[in-house]
Amino acid sequence: MNNEAISIVILAAGKGSRMKSNKAKVLHTISGKPMLYHIIKESKKISDDITVVIAHQKDAVVKTMEQYFDDINFVEQDAVNYPGTGGAVMDITPKHDKVLVLNGDMPLITAESLKGFLSLEADIIMSIFDLKDPSGYGRVIIRNEEVEYIVEQKDASDAELNVTTVNAGVYAFSRSILERYIPFLSNDNAQKEYYLTDIIAMAKEEEASIVPLLVDEAFFKGINSKKDLAEAEVIMQNRIKKRWMEAGVIMHLPDTIYIEESVVFEGECIVENNCRITGESKIVNSHIKAGSVVEDSTMVDSDCGPMAHLRPLSHITDTHIGNFVETKKATLHGVKAGHLSYIGDAEVSEGTNIGAGTITCNYDGKNKYKTIIGKNVFIGSDSQLIAPVTIEDDVMIAAGSTVTSGTVASGNLVLSRTKMRLVKDFYYKFFGKK
Structure with missing residues (x-):
């Protein structure tokens, strides 16, 4: 794989409240190493430009990762004024023209499982799962081998609810797409957060190419609990x-x-x-x-x-x-x-x-x-x-x-022992004869 052609941004700023832990989510361990370690280790196999976005317990995250890596860029997210996945990428300056955005709670990814993002060419490459039971997930509507739009379950029609293709949460953007649309992200939603997925909707309106990439859930499983x-x-x-x-x-x-x-x-x-x-x-x-x-x-x-x-x-x-x-x-x-x-x-x-x-x-x-x-x-x-x-x-x-x-x-x-001493008939004196 060419490790000179892609920048990687790892989103590791969240609290992970569903973990019910005082420890930052990305520092919980899998097979002896923090989740974030596994993601960075695999990312380094395909990229020479890795940025980790931090906020919650940022000092602990940086200190822990510096035990393993000495060439990672850490960028602090302004999680108060610009929360959400969209806010996380606002201050990123990627080195390469293709930018792969990974989540810090996906420790099972491998360099091999990411190779599709390197080989495909499009303005946006969007990872998808095909689930037998997609309940709770937003549906990804695909037409003519391109992503048409994403619809949340609560907003989906009956026909859309029958779609089993869902968003896996990993994206590769062209740098020009990010530069063009990030300034237009809005937090006008129920959560008051800036969403990276809004870039997909804006880019589609201007006929950007958005290609789906089917990935294996065994590699892209998110950790929320x-x-x-x-x-x-x-x-x-x-x-x-x-x-x-x-x-x-x-x-x-x-x-x-x-x-x-x-x-x-x-x-x-x-x-x-x-x-x-x-x-x-x-x-x-x-x-x-x-x-x-x-x-x-x-x-x-x-x-x-x-x-x-x-x-x-x-x-x-x-x-x-x-x-x-x-x-x-x-x-x-x-x-x-x-x-x-x-x-x-x-x-x-x-x-x-x-x-x-x-x-x-x-x-x-x-x-x-x-x-x-x-x-x-x-x-x-x-x-x-x-x-x-x-x-x-x-x-x-x-x-x-x-x-x-x-x-x-x-x-x-x-030879260091006390001398053995025998006391005749002591047992019978102590317990009595039967």
Whole structure:
């Protein structure tokens, strides 16, 4: 696609009151990223001139998007004096002769789904749906392959109500059309807003060419409620998982798996049912077993689970993480941690075995401290390592031991237990003989 031929304007100024949220609508997330992020990401594939129109919570919108993009134009809409979609484009100065206007609540669009706006030539290209039940939508009347007019349902005749073609809300205008008709927009309507669709009516009166473009609702679905948000999430998730399965990832019951947009797989990978993989996670030749969670972590030639939790900044290589093991900001290379352990703020080297119930005690209530464990260390079950602590190579830690801060030199055995004591016949004294 030619990314030098079209300017894109994204309307992201609305409050989204039907979302029933204090957060700006366009900042609600789909598969780990704000809705607006997805739209900008796809827009950048086809355009080098992107403008985002903002108003409601404008500072939050700009700050969030600047985390991902550094070359987006933001224009503030005067939503008090010039509300509505028409008001949103009043202060836009597009670079190119064709201007594509997108809505900030359509996170499912893709560059591929927009290609029709690039290939068609007309004064106005108007997106349309064909719905089995068009109730509630304005009807688009088409004659001789051009848009004749748009009629709202309440104003439609019986014949017009039988039309199933509706407005999908995305338009491509020639820059000259916008420049000509925007000054004539009026807010003389019940909502007292300036409507972009009024340009279509004015342009038609002067015999401009207005071509309909049939689009797939799966890509142009608008998000107006949290129900819509959930439905869009399902569509986005299916796309993400389909892409990775086609790339060779094995997924067990994929409908039960959640994978965010930023996750990357390489090589032979398996993801079992009920797993959640988020953030900037990278999975290479690894197996994530049922019920596990991987957040902003890297797995290489490793397996985790079932029911394991790799919290952010975990890096495991050639490592086995078993059931009910949790890691956080931990680097493990060639390690076995079979079950029921917490490994946080730690570095663990190859050949080390971490027994059940082992805990790196990394937080003293004020500060976090690091645990360093060398090669070929055997840590017995139910051990506590109180950071900061260094365990050198070839150390054994007996089950039930507490290792206090300091360094344990190579070759040593750590044994920290109270002496076992037997009290004869205590059971019978306490409960009595049956």
